[in-house]
Amino acid sequence: MIGKEIALQFANKGGKVTIIDVNEKALVETVAKYKEKGYDNYTKVVNVVEAEEVIDTVEGVSFGSCRKTSGYRKYFSVFCR
Structure with a gap:
């Protein structure tokens, strides 16, 4: 909510x-x-418990220049697994 x-x-x-x-x-x-x-x-x-599902979703969304520097893959691989 x-x-x-x-x-x-x-x-x-x-x-x-x-x-x-x-x-x-x-x-x-x-x-x-x-x-x-x-x-x-x-x-x-998306099942947010599954890190790869979250990563695939984030990669599918355009964030402009932020996408290249966000480090989301490292974040999710550390905190979602």
């Missing part, structure tokens, strides 16, 4: 958000709420 609210605040300020959930039904419901407000976002069913 906290993640949904934080993402909604980012979207309210014009940010683009990626919405992930292990539960596809919950993901569809969340996406519907965002679309009602006119927000466009990237969504994917």
